[in-house]
Amino acid sequence: QSVLTQPPSASGTFGQSVTIYCSGVSSRVGSDKVNWYQQVPGTAPKLLIYSNIKRPSGVPDRFSGSKSGSSASLAISGLQSDDEADYYCAAWDDSLTGLWVFGGGTKLTV
């Protein structure tokens, strides 16, 4: 049972934008940083965003993250067919013995 909640699905049109939300983020220091991963079916997940807003080198600036209160979001602009994948948010939760928790994932259809 995820303590981070994501919508199971999202969709967008080629070239348009879409935002995926992740709710239930802690406000406690250390547990308030959300990471986002992209998983194309049949492959290992890939880091997209870390520490709420930071983008690793190699990730296009079409992907951006933000956080407000107990909700984080991943925005994707200029949707491409390659963006069709599952997206997961994750955060460290030191209130649980589960340590790292993932959202349930959002399947994006383009």
Added chain:
Amino acid sequence: QVHWVQSGAEMKKPGSSFKVSCKTSGDSFSRHGIAWVRQAPGQGLEYMGGIVPSYDVANYAQKFQGRVTMTADKSTKTVYMDLRRVTSEDTAVYYCVRTVEDDLGAFYFDYWGQGTRVTVSS
């Protein structure tokens, strides 16, 4: 270039055990933590625990405590995840994952192994 190699797919009987290996490369073993994350068929990602090889300290998610052991072999830069008393619910792809910390103390998984498929079936 990071290149880790996980052990191959396994078929196990309920009640048995399995051990997945993850051979790391470069300085990953000495500088970072290594986590294990699994994904059941058609399901999401689930964190199992992690180990800091340089300190040989492991922490496990409560769900797996008592059933999982994560170890590290410094001589071969390989980490292992051993899961015991398996059931069909342990059928999943198991990933070893590098945990890194940025200069502001944020942690994240920046590299994922290719995954090892384990099927538990009678």
